[in-house]
Amino acid sequence: ERLPKLPRDDSSQSRLVEYSLLSNLDIFLFSLIAGVIIYWLMFRKKPVTIPDFPKLETQAPTARETSFIEKMKKTGKNIVVFYGSQTGTAEEFANRLSKDAQRYGMKGMAADPEEYDMSELTRLKEISNSLAIFCMATYGEGDPTDNAQDFYDWLQESDADLNGLHYTVFALGNKTYEHYNAMGKYVDKRLSELGGSRIFDLGMGDDDGNLEEDFVSWREQFWPAVCEHFGVEATGEEFSIRQYELKVHEDLNMNKVYTGELGRLKSFENQKPPFDAKNPFLAPVTVNRKLNKGGDRHLMHLELDITGSKIRYESGDHVAVYPTNDAAIVSRLGDVLGVDLDTVISLNNLDEESNKKHPFPCPTTYHTALTHYLDVTNPPRTNVLYELAQYATDPKDQENMRKMASSSPEGKAQYQSWVLDSCRNILAILEDMPSLRPPIDHLCELLPRLQARYYSIASSSKHPHLCCGSGGTRQKTGRVNKGVATNWLKGRVPNDNGHKATVPMYIRKSQFRLPFKAATDNHDRPWHRNRPLHGFIQERAWLREKGKEVGETVLYFGCRHRSEDFLYQEQLEAYEETGVLTQLSVAFSRDQELKATSVKNNKQAIWRQIHTDNATYNTTSAGYARNMARDVQTTFYEIATDYIKKLMTKGRYSQDVWS
Ligand SMILES: Cc1cc2nc3c(=O)[nH]c(=O)nc-3n(C[C@H](O)[C@H](O)[C@H](O)COP(=O)(O)O)c2cc1C
Structure with a gap:
């Protein structure tokens, strides 16, 4: 085909074509450049101006001291009290024993076996007049507590030479279990087999009877035996030794104050797995239904939502729940002691070398401590009465408290009937002894920690179900005592005034299992x-x-x-x-x-x-x-x-x- 005829001026036509081609390219290039510039202006990362942060005062990370021998040498201690404890009793006994040592001119320290290299028991003889005391609780089928598991394994496998080690054991257990005090008995036997010298007989504490009394009676005979063994005498001084000192924070930023967290500050607002005893998951309650049709108890079925927690469990495991104390008891304690419970405080360990810096997460308020961290519901043990007696202004109250804390038969009987049988918690004691008004910080130092409660899981679905019962018992004093956790759980209803009711929980593995194969007859x-x-x-x-x-x-x-x-x-x-x-x-x-x-x-x-x-x-x-x-x-x-x-x-x- 022939091309259309071009006008005569060929060159101008070709220029025209050339010109229009250039123009398209220019437009394209221009658009491209403009686009890049707009993009650059609008979306480029603005230069970050680095603010002038004040330098944070961080503590230099200290390597964890795993040598209890070096620690004892550094701090002049000669007695170490190890504890195998799940719910705090053995730990409390260990603290009391380590404090006792001062009365006999010795220095003691309580120690968690999980934190130390227990093979160093072979070296304890390097310290003169040294002694290792073990307060060991038993669980499950004669098993050690979680914190004593490694020590137990070591005892089983080790052939260490413990010649020169002086030791004694107090076992904590419950006679209704088949393997009564198995762990205490095992530690006592094994230390002896490895060459250790038992300087006082194994103590047997029965939680089904009166564990406190068993402990007090054992301790009363134990210390004279220690004195005789080391040729020392009691200083005779009956003094109260504070373990923590109070610091009141006047202007602390409330973001730095614990509000019930167990480990990491703000861990309840900013939840991060893995969830465990120190980092519980706040599980929303999706169902809370009464199960029983009659009777004075309230048996309930609760369902917890663990979506997004990455928590896994098997049938037979336990849900550990951290309860909250009854608000009425807490505010009444503040009233009775005349204290502003919103005061922000820290209780700091006077022993700077101690691994335990505070008795509970600090800084916090008295209100939080009494609501989330301290046991204000159970009758206090005799050591609490003993230490608080000094604040009773009526000599009669003081005498009664000291008597109840002594190991005399009348004292024991009085403690049994006035405190235990009448279920007097610390509030009831303060109400019934108007002359007793201790400083609240000392009270907070003495009260035991509020412990998680364990519930068997009543489901094998994705979300754990709990079944528990709450009720109240009217005491001789006319007061009605209610279980801490069950009473609190009763009020955890889904959508409580538009708020999701949550429960701080984690899973504790159990040995209670179905047999392995589905086909086995069960x-x-x-x-x-x-x-x-x-x-x-x-x-x-x-x-x-x-x-x-x-x-x-x-x-x-x-x-x-x-x-x-x-x-x-x-x-x-x-x-x-x-x-x-x-x-x-x-x-x-x-x-x-x-x-x-x-x-x-x-x-x-x-x-x-x-x-x-x-x-x-x-x-x-x-x-x-x-x-x-x-x-x-x-x-x-x-x-x-x-x-x-x-x-x-x-x-x-x-x-x-x-x-
Ligand atoms: C779930 C459970 C299992 C227990 N198993 C045993 C056991 O097998 N043998 C025993 O003597 N005591 C057993 N006890 C009793 C505890 O050892 C006892 O209450 C002890 O004082 C707890 O000390 P802790 O508060 O230091 O953990 C068990 C207690 C619980 C709650």
Whole structure:
């Protein structure tokens, strides 16, 4: 095809074309450059002006001292009191023993075995007149406390030569457990096997009886034995030794003040996993429902939402909950002592070398300390009475308090009846002794820490369910005493005036487990409180749904009255109907005619299940039914004994005994 004819002036035409081409390119380039400039002007990072921060006064990070020997040498201590403690009692006893040492011209320090290199026990003899005391609590099935686990492992594996080590042990436990004081007994035996010299007999504290009295009586004989051993005499001075000094903060920025956190400041506002005892998760309460239909107790079912917490748990684990003290008790304490509870304070350890800088997170207010950190509900121990006695202005009050703190038979009886049997907490004591008005900071130093409460998880779903009961007991004094945590939980209702009610919690692993394989025949044997068993049953229901073989599941459930506290009745009956539960046996202790169904009455079937079907039994009991576990266990022993007797009669079991 021919090109259109160009006008005559070829050159001008070509210039025109050339000109228009250049113009397009220019426009393009111009737009590009303009765009870049606009972008640069609008979105460029503005130069950061570095503000002139005042230099923070940070403490130089000190390497953690793991040598208790070096620490003792540096601070002139000759007695070290180690404690294996989960809920604070053994730790408190250790503190009291280390304080006692001063009365005998010695110097003691309480120490957490988890923080030190315990193999250094071999070196304690380098310190003259040295002594190691161990206050050891037992848990689970004769297990050590978490903070004593490494020490326990070391004792088991070690062949260290402990010749020259002087030691004594006070064991804390509870006689209703099968492995009574197992940890204390083990430490005492093992230290001796490794060559240590026991300078005083093992003390046995029974929390089912009167642990405080056991401790006071043991301590009373222990110190004279120490004096005799080292050839020293008591200084005779009965003085009160403060461990912490008070600092009142006048103008402290409230952002630096603890408001109930256990570890990191502001950890409740700025939640970061992993969540544990020092860093609990604030779990919103999504359900809080009353379970019982009658009676004076309030049994409740709570569901906690752990979304986003990365918390994992298995059926049988425990939820640890940090409760809050009753606001009425706290404000009344402030009134009685005439103190402004909003004062911001720190209690600083007078022993600068101590690892424990404060008795609770500081700086804080008295209000926070009494609400979140201190136990104001339980009757105080005798050491608190002893130390506070000095502030009673009426000599009679003073004498009574000293007597109750002594180990004289009358003193013990008076403490038992006036404090323990009457359930007098610190507020009741102050109200009933108007001449006793101690400084609040000393009181805060002496009161034990408020401990987390543990609940079995009653679910195997994504979110933990708790089942617990609250009630009040009217005391001889006319006062009504309520459980701290359960009473507080009762008021944690979802959407409380538009606020999400939350619960500070973390998970504590438990040994209480379902057997490994789903196909093994199982028989869950709950008694009374069946919280973890609910989780187990749910898990088995789920496994069944997935087509897994789970074997028989038999539930024995006991409570007071069928009409009042047959907890989760509809759910359990539905489980039985759908076959998730092979058998549901119920017993109600206060409905006489219904009492018949019990473990005892099912001996035959139970033995068949154990013997032939290879069943596993999980029992759970709690609260008032503390002896129930023992009774159920005794029944199992009886079942086994009956079986052995049968074997003997049939000639299937015979003995040939030589002596
Ligand atoms: C869940 C649980 C399990 C326990 N297991 C045992 C045990 O097996 N043997 C025992 O003698 N005492 C047992 N006890 C009792 C404690 O050892 C006792 O109350 C002790 O005073 C706790 O000391 P702590 O407050 O220093 O942890 C158990 C207590 C609890 C709450």
